[in-house]
Amino acid sequence: MSSLPKSQRVLYLLGPEHVELREVPVPRPGRGELLLRVEAATTCGTDLKVWRRGGHPRMLVPPCPFGHEVAGVVAAVGAGVRAFAEGDGVVVANSASCGECPPCRSGRENLCRNLEYVNGAYGEYLLLPAVFTARSTRLRPAELEPAVAALAEPLACVLHGVSMCPDGTRTVLILGGGPIGQMFVGELARSGRRVVLADPVKRRRAAALTLGAQSTVEVSGIPDDARRLTDAVGPDGADLVVEATGVPAAWETAMTVVAIGGTVVMFGGPPLGAKVRFDAARVHYGELAVKGVYHHRPATFAEAVERLADGRPPYALLIEEKHPLEQVELALRRMAAREILKAAILP
DSSP states (O other), X not given: OOOOOSEEEEEEEEETTEEEEEEEEOOOOOTXXXXXXXXXXXXXXXXXXXXXXXXXXXXXXXXXXXXXXXXXXXXXXXXXXXXXXXXXXXXXXXXXXXXXXXXHHTTOGGGOXXXXXOOOOSBSEEEEOHHXXXXXXXXXXXXXXXXXXXXXXXXXXXXXXXXXXXXXXXEEEEEOOSHHHHXXXXXXXXXXXXXXXXXXXXXXXXXXXXXXXXXXXXXXXXXXXXXXHHHHHOTTOXXXXXXXXXXXXXXXXXXXXXXXXXXXXXXXXXXXXXXXXXXXXXXXXXXXXXXXXOSOOHHHHHHHHHHHHHTOSOGGGGEEEEEOGGGHHHHHHHHHXXXXXXXXXXX
16 A cells, blocks of 8 residues: 555535535545545535535535545555556546345436445545445546546436436427536437527526537526427427426426427426426326436446547536635535536645
């Protein structure tokens, strides 16, 4: 094991909009574990929600290390690890499935009954438990820079969402032009669909056009613009609507602008206990398909790494700023103000 420092800086989440950069010991990997030297982490919408709310019901309870989109270099290898060596560039998913429960055995590892999460990407080192070494760590292609590689986790989620979209859909309406919405644009446009993005921010609409959207529509607030959305996709509505905001009212809007016989993919995660209302008769007589989509699978994570290495679509454009660990909160505030899509955090 190479010489390691005794301590490192790690950002801790303490409560709503309350973080603290702490000096903590650098852990040593045990059997089956890896110690990652973080080269880059990226901010995301989930981090923003977690920071605002002070936690997440499934992923982390404060006080705890923060951040989960990460790429780096193997700094130390635990006993028994054969697939990785010190110095390897890797990218790591933020969760690991057990591979044994019924959902895992049916290929739905995102619904694993024993799903484990890892946080602490906003730090200098990150210890990966053995299950992450075995199931959630991928070698990083040499041509893939760390900050872009860290986008593999959100892209893996989007690729899982795309796998839930039926073939043959012609017109797609995406509600929300944040990083996830932008990745849906890229993936659905590359398959030949006509993609329309709805978002109130001009810069986001411009990014969507670069990533393959055929057109965009300016909305003042997605729940209030059903007529404008319908005008953008045609009077019959969109064959496929992807909700990528997590706002319950936008879920309701999605149900009004989908075409008869169409599909609505509810990707954005609403708050726990949120309720929505829709016309049940329209769902029934219109044979609408409504799909909830959560997280990613090992197969989509592997595919995401390959897609990022290819560079098409050019998802690197989503990273608009770079900040040190001391400025994670600044980056999150700029995301909240819709001034940037994502930031790379460089220890």
